[in-house]
Amino acid sequence: MENIAGKKPALSWAKNVAMATMVLIWVIPTLGLLVSSFRDRDQISATGWWQAMLPVELTARARTGTEATPEGGLYRVEGVIFDDEEAQSYFSGTPGDISAFGIRGAEPTAYPAGTTADLGDGETLTVNADGSYVWITPEEPGNRGQRVYFAAESPPKLTLDNYRTVLSGDNMGRAFLNTLTVAIPATIIPILVAAFAAYSLAWMEFPIRGLLIAGIVGLLVVPIQLALVPVLNLHNEIGVGQSFVGIWLAHTGFGMPLAVYLLRNYMAGLPRDIIECARVDGATDFQIFTKIILPLSLPALASFAIFQFLWTWNDLLVAKVFLPSADEAKVMTVKIADDLLGSRGGDWGILAAAAFVSIAVPLGVFFSLQRFLVRGLLAGSVK
Amino acid sequence: MNPLIQGLATIILGVGGCIGYFYASNLLLDKVLYPAKGPNIASNIRRANIIRPWLFIFPALLVLTVYLAYPVVGSAYRSLFNRSGDEFIALGNYVALLESPEFRRSFLNNALWAIFVPVMSVTAGLIAAQLSDTLKWGNIAKSLIFMPMAISFVGASLIWKFVYAVDSDIGLINAVLAGLFGAGPIDVIQIPFWNNFFLMFILVWIQTGFAMVILSAALRGIPEETIEAAILDGANPFQIFFRIKMPQIFSTIVVVWTTITVASLKIFDIVYAMTGGNFGTEILPSYMMSFMFRDDGRATSVALVIMIIVLPVMISNIRQAQKELR
Known part of the structure; x- marks a missing residue:
């Protein structure tokens, strides 16, 4: 777009300034949290984090x-x-x-x-x-x-004490493991289930296919709130109760519409020739799926996996309802929102460290796999 | 059992089970039920191909039915019963909702969220997309504005709790107020009515990156000839933006807008972590959670109200999807 005539160079400094201002507003709060998490308790209450480098x-x-x-x-x-x-x-x-x-x-x-x-x-x-x-x-x-x-x-004092306190004393280490335990199976299990369904919706002919696709698009916006009471009751009746198994199933269900929708859109866009050639050569649908569609759909699978991972890692609502409320089963978001904000309300260093422990992994995923995330967003911007 | 080991076992069991199911069911269909040989080979293959799509789609359909379709009906049914679920009270829960000032409060607040958050996010996202596309460091800027997408709502609330803190040695807002204007500390979370906007801004902060990424892709998709023609006709930059670019990305704006609107109707974490619904900031999802585990009848009726608000979006999405299929 830079070669288009009619762009006023005089405006470019204004653009730079405007963009820089916006970026600063977006970054400074997170930066403040990061700096605060490394500061000593006494120093936090004495001066603002923006003066962390001053005595x-x-x-x-x-x-x-x-x-x-x-x-x-x-x-x-x-x-x-x-x-x-x-x-x-x-x-x-x-x-x-x-x-x-x-x-x-x-x-x-x-x-x-x-x-x-x-x-x-x-x-x-x-x-x-x-x-x-x-x-x-x-x-x-x-x-x-x-x-x-x-x-x-x-003199300015930067320490890891807050992290030490959080990870050892406040059960946050346990919560970290719990979050991991919730997020990873809840990310992996829906993928295969959704991929098979997406393939049949994209490349197989059967009567009510269109209706099913429309139904899945509709389910994309169903508020999770609606599912909480009936599904929890169902879990209690079949003996799953509030447990990790329950939350894996719940996340699998709640992530399914987006997974099927994203993967179907991507698979439907794959070239028809390849699939028809394979059919002519005598490949069964199962072979076409595992040998052709699945490898070609890797980018879409990655996009969904990142979405689902971020969503399950960051979730508070589902964890509050489907996990037991005992301390040893709490995930980090619940731990921060229910325990730390209440009992450690004034201890800013601890809060900052806890928050950073919980957002470090998603941020790492985000910065290393941003490409897939953007691609996924562009493919399925409905949820 | 250690949950971590249980988790690993579940992954292996889940993935293995999936592969096993798909493989075995196909094998059963092709070799046992309708083998592609013998006298009926033609009709066998045809029948197998009628059944096969259902084998592929069955697990997903089962999960969708149990976890999303059934709850819509289940919640609607449950909301007609009282707290313990043994007495049918018809619309009693809804009448109680309408009479409750807190419900009206949260309904109005939620309406505010559903208007303010998309307006701000789309506007900010459009500005960011337009600016970053013409700058050399645009990609870095985009990446940084997009970053809050990865942060949990609880994490974001905590980040902004620091900014909003009353203590001028912690809260940036009060530090600026004290430093520049010498004004006393204010607790923005407790200002009646306006505190809602400070909470909404947290969601705007998160959603702007989403709007920016999608709108930026849409802006890049605009054919350059249309812009060049406008420039030759003497259009100024504002005319180009509002008369040429905006109409061409309008459908994308609508999609982004509705997505953020739906999100702002469902997000419970921010209000929960920032105020716990106090100081007049209650919204429907957090209002619903205040009944969860205590009064299932009331909780499901609030959930159903959210569903009814989202319904128009749902219908228009379905229509759109059907149009694309044809």
Whole structure:
């Protein structure tokens, strides 16, 4: 299209800007989630993810040491606050300068760094910007030092902790396996069933063929909601109940119209000559199907497989209804929507990591097999 | 049994069973029932060929009947009974629905979804398709806009929950509000009425890529001569777009439009994950789920309402398919 006359080059920068804006709106939210999932919990609540590469001012807690030297009736404790283990746990790498300190959690930054805080009864505390402190107390300190709060800049901290927590602690690893267990059989089983049906609808003559095709097109838009109650009752009656077998069957059924429709459209477009030659040579329908149609239809089979995989992997509704509600049978979408959003509602790092675990596989499939996905969409854009 | 092993066994059993069924049933037909030999060879072959299509289509037909065709009838029947299913109450459930303010709320919200989501997705998709087709980095742009297609609705909801967060250190919207205008934090999920649009935008974000891919293919399919002729006649770019291109891709736009409309009537995940139906954001699918496992009669009646709304699309699709077959 670029060689068409009448395109104004003056407009091209505007097009670039408009396109770039749109792409940014589409990408930034996902990027934010990815960055957040690698950030430390304290850093997430301190600054936005777009500042992830900048140092963060964190408020930390620590205790002074207790080795005192007597000094004219008072005891003097000196040290560096960053030596305290509790203080270290807040920072990764070398902390920056201390900007302020305090002695009560309610006012962690009551005194600027370098000043001396009067704690009453002749007790004083000085904390300098470099972390060194002097604590002077009239009583000999026991085995507990003075509580100190302080604010210091922490270098950016990117960790895998959120992923570790999610995968080990929250049963998310189990949910990942469950999702895989649901998605793979539910993707593979419908393919063969649909392929045979599609072949007979595309290349075999029988009376009500047209009616069946129209019926399948109609079933494409039937809302799944309609099937939930009757099918679940049916499963309960025949003893399948809420189980993996049940959800495989359900996904097979719900994916069938699209599968037959997509494959039939593709197979009907294959050249008639090949099939007729094979018939003349004495091939049976079964042979034509397995030796000619199936290999030629691989692109369409791949398209459908990708669709069905993405659909079953990402599904929430069918999993909620057809799988048991026990924790060990939950898939990731249910886990996130029902458990994590409720109990971990404010823990953004964990939520982000959980979400990313669940969308990583579909994104991988998407970027590696995008070609087939587009082809499939163009062939059957009805569902 | 470990579900993973059970899954593997099911794959082997399922695929093996399929191959076995098709192979064995064909063998039975050709060798035992109507062998292609002996005195009746001609009529045997003819009969075998009448039966064979049904062998091929039977498993798919069975699954379709049990999982999609029967439920339409089954749901309609079940919706005429009360909660426990033992008392026939005719249209009682539907009357209760009409009297319930929540049902009206979700019906109106769903109507809003069915209008706003396709309008925005198709418009954005058309713009993206038109822009990306003329740019050098258009394919990368397309790929990125298409990406949300692969993300689950739950995942997408979570992604946007971050953007909509009240805390200006997490939510981009509130960060921009605070940074540029110094305005206080607002919880967009709780603004009455308008919060619906923030939820709808999540679906728009997902569906735009779909609209773009299909419309972009349609735009490329437009014969160049028509455009060149328009340019020679002195048409400006806007005239070319609205008078030449749009009419030629109109049927594709209709297909995309109806597909997204149907999707926006069926999606339950976004409302469920974002608000759980609170703050006046309930839509029919999530309203139905609030009755699931509690009151099957009411749940099926809501499902049937969704079905009735989708029915016109279904009929027009069937008509279209029949036209193409002839």
